Amino acid sequence: MPGATTADGGFGHLRAEFELPESFRAEVLAEAEAAGVDPREEDREDATDLPLVTIDPPGAKDLDQAMLLSRRGDGFRVQYAIADLGAFVVPGGPVDRESRRRGQTLYLPDGNVPLHPPVLSEGAASLLPGETRPAVLWTIDLDSRGEPTAIRVRRALVRSAEQFDYESVQAALETGAAHPSVTVLPELGRLRRELAVQRGAVELQLPEQAINGDSADGWALGMRPRNEVDAWNAEISLLTGMAAASIMIEARVGVLRTLPDADGDSLAWLRRSAQALGIAWPDGVPVARLLAGVDPALPESMALSACTRRLLRGAGYTSFEGQLPPSTTHAGIGAPYAHVTAPIRRLVDRFAAEICLSVSADREVPGWVRAALPDLPLLMSASDSLAARVERACIDQVEAWMLAERIGGTFEAVVLRAEEARAEILVEDPPVMGRCAGANLPEGERITVRLTAVDVAKRKVSFERA
Known part of the structure; x- marks a missing residue:
């Protein structure tokens, strides 16, 4: 494989530069091991008969989500199981404290820096196929247009039936051999994509760089393909995040992922950029509709997406209790939105899930959740910043290794x-x-x-x- 490596063949120098933890302290591992053997018992619905399936990158072990999509009359039903870290993490305990320090899993080419000890993230909490697992189970009913009509969330026991990756599901759908649990994914995914455009959701069309290879054969850069299944799968996660936001806003307690609306100057600048690129932008056509209508493979479309990134600056987290914040919307999604679908890999999801579960069961939100709300925005923003810098540093390093002799x-x-x-x-x-x-x-x-x-x-x- 074309590429180059450092003397040790890895990214240890970047781990040292960013002061990334190399392991977990003994007390954290001990609590995780105990939780992995005997998680706290709670009254749970037995949903192990649902033929849920997971769709993740090849080889993934930290499986947060499993889905079952079906028709319901002239509409749809989404049953979405999310790994329940609340069954394992003791509030205020060693795992909880360590996860607050880390914020999220960091991914490097030669191995990740996990949010939770692997005995949880890749074992007891992961929705691995054939294993009974505690989960936060969302049931979202939708009408024929793909709009939600009913939302239910509760704790359950689930058992994933199959583990798939994006490419295998894409190929199976194209040949008519898809698993029954995802056969309606194309229809529902397209409906949700159209609703996203109508909401004004901005989806950039820039290709994503990806690092391939290993320390033995060398590292190389490629482009990460994003097929239709990837996009449709993301829509199910976004649907759940918007459902969670609606629950928290109605209850006036929660933590949202927010992004301010683009200002007039930025939109005017983007319009001038489109004109300079030769891209027709009729009056009255929103940015989302314009981007949805261009060919992402064309150079001018890539340039327009690069310019559009200016509209997506300023994303953050907003927590609230009692009084709603001035803005609850994520402009890039075109709706209020909350992170709840990746608790194995992201800290805030565990807290947001507990809020939704409590509100849905008409119970008080736990005090340990309320106490954490003021700190979560800063913790997650710092974690997001670190994750972005680490990812960029890894890509920049491989670029330099590959081009050093050219x-x-x-x-x-x-x-x-x-x-x-x-x-x-x-x-x-x-x-x-x-x-x-x-x-x-x-x-x-x-x-x-x-x-x-x-x-x-x-x-x-x-x-x-x-």
């Missing part, structure tokens, strides 16, 4: 966004996102660039127009 070489690239004296570019082979020196570079066009410098230690690569 200084002076030329590459084809798409100009994503031009500034006064430089531009953001996407090199097509290898797939590198970088900066290119030069004035008046043409946004949305392919150009030839020359690699002028590589600093492996600083993870920097420099290009100029050839």
Whole structure:
């Protein structure tokens, strides 16, 4: 495999640079081991007869979600089981305290830094196929347009029937051999995607870089494919997050993922960018509809998505109790939204799930949840920032390793966004996102660039127009 590695073949230097924990303290592991053997008993609905299935990346072991989709009259029913970390994590205990310090699982090419000890995240709490697991079970009924008509959430015992990945489900749907639990996913997924556009949800069409390989054969960059199943699966998660937000807003207690609306200047700037790129933007057409109608493979579409990122700045978390915050909406989703579907990998989901369970059962929200609400926004924002910096550093490092011996070489690239004296570019082979020196570079066009410098230690690569 083309690529290069450091002397030790891994990313240990980045773990040290970002001061990432290498393991869990003994008291955390001890509590997790005990919880994994004998989780706290609670009254739970027995839903082990539901043929739930999981859809995750190949090889994933930390399985947060399992679904069963079915028709209900002229509408649909979504049954969505989410791993119940509340069955294992003792409030205020060692696992709880450590998870608050970590915030979320960090993913590096040579292994992740998990939020919870693997005995929980990849074992007792994970919705592995054939295993009976405690879960937070959402049942959401929808009408023929895909709009929710009823929401129910409760604790249950579930047993996932099968574990799939995106590619296998996509292939099975195309050949008519899909598992019965996901046969309506295309129809429901398309309905939910159209409703998202109607809400004004902004989905960027930029390709995502991904690191492939291993320490033995070397690391290389590729583009992460996002097929239709990936998008439809995401819509089920978003549906559940919006349902959770509606429960918390009605109860006036919760924690939301929020993003302010784009200001007029940013929208005007984006419209000028579309015009410069030659993309027709009729009056009255919202950003979401415009993006949904362009071909994401075209250079000008990639450039427009790069420009649209400006509208999505400022995402954060908002907690509240009693009085609602001034804004409860996530502008990128076009609705109020809360994280509840990934508690194995993200701290805030466990707390939001407890709120929804309590409200739905007409019980008081636990005091330990209320006490944590003021701190969660800062904890999660800091964790998100660290995760983004670690991911970017890993990609930048592999870019530098791969290009170190190619200084002076030329590459084809798409100009994503031009500034006064430089531009953001996407090199097509290898797939590198970088900066290119030069004035008046043409946004949305392919150009030839020359690699002028590589600093492996600083993870920097420099290009100029050839």
